[in-house]
Amino acid sequence: MLSLDAMLAAATGALFLLMFTAIRGWLAAAVSRSGTAARLSHRRRAGLIERAERRMAAYVSGPHARLSLLLESARAGIGPAAFLGLSALLAAAGGAAGALVIQTVKGAAIAAMLLGGLPYIIIRMTLMHRQMQSRIDFLPALELFYQSYLSTGGRQVRIALGRIVEERRLTGPLLPVFEQLYINLSVKGDDEASLRVFSSAVGHVWADYFANMLRVALTDGAPIAENLKELIADMRRAARADQQERNRLLEIRLANFSPILFLALFISINVRYNPEGAYRYYVLDPHGRDMLLNAAALIFASFLMGIWLSRRKL
Structure with a gap:
């Protein structure tokens, strides 16, 4: 017969996992839905969210601008104020769940940090995944734009973009x-x-060069056909180095997910050979729950380290 504490701990753990899955699915759906809507029109935000964003922009324009750039690059479909509100709500829920399950200040603080940082991790890793995919297709896309740009007489950047789109x-x-x-x-x-x-959406140095050329063409009206031709030639020569960089990024991503696999393997072996002892330790014993919380914190830190390394490589 299971004790009340065990049932409560199991229910809280299940609720935590369901919340993780629901938030991840919601953010993924929001990213996809916003990508479709952005092709038709810009979404206008009004009311409390708009006022909160303006007020936040007035006080913390630097962090606000960086967060806004991240969300727009990832086509997340939400503004900085809504994103921070969601993170704060999840942090509060995580703190309450940690206090209920672990029953320590440390447990509440770590759980709040993990769940509060979950939206940022998902958005950042979604953007990184798209950036890795775009590295392969950027050279063909640039060649298409170059052909379209030449067909306009070498002066109309917006028309060339409109044609390929x-x-x-x-x-x-x-x-x-x-x-x-x-x-x-x-x-x-x-x-x-x-x-x-x-x-930011493409996320590598070739995109920065291309953006600088577009900036000159849009601002000064100068032709950039020769610059585009040289950029395409440089990208072709650097194809092997780009492939090596993609391999390094893939290694970083594999290293990010390996702790989760090892933890799952470790727990599954214990459950397979000693289910009763595993249940007592991982669910009923405070030390076991604390061990799982520490493991989750280390996995979270490994994801942050992977994001930092990937951004340096990109």
């Missing part, structure tokens, strides 16, 4: 990125911010 000549993960750039340049009226979002 509207004719659906681009495929793969770069299509929504170029669509976002074209819409931002056509609607927002802030070319500098639009190019920053594009560079």
Whole structure:
């Protein structure tokens, strides 16, 4: 007969896992839905969220700008104020769950940190995954833009972008990125911010060079055909180095997920050979629950380290 504490701990653990799955699914759906909606129009935010974002921008323009750039680059579909509100809500839920299950201040603090940082981890890793995919397709996309740019007489950047977007000549993960750039340049009226979002969404040095060329063409009206031709030639020569960088990024991502696999293997072996003892230790014993919490904190730290290393490589 299970004790009340054991049943409560099991129910709380199940609720924690369900919340993790639900939040991850919600963010993934929001990213996908926003990517489709952004092709048609810009979403206007009003009311409390808009006022909160303006107030936050007035006080912390630097962090606000970086967070806004991250969310727009990932096409997350939410603004900085809503994102921070969601993170704070999850942190409060994590702190309450940690206090209930672990019953220590340390447990509440770590659980709040883990659940509060979950949206950032998901958004950042989603963006990194897209950036890794875009590295393969960026050279063909640049060649298509170069051909379209030459067909306009070598002067109309917006028309060249519009052609490759509207004719659906681009495929793969770069299509929504170029669509976002074209819409931002056509609607927002802030070319500098639009190019920053594009560079962040693609996430490597070749995109920065391309964005700088577009900036010169849009600002000064100077032709950039020769610069594009040289950039394409440089990218072809550096194809082998880019492949090595992609391999390193893949190794970092595999290293990120390996602690989860080893922890799952360790627990499954214990459950397989001693289910009663494993239940007593991992669910009923405070030391066992604390060990699992420490493992989750270390896994969270490994993901942050992986994000930092990947950003340096990108």
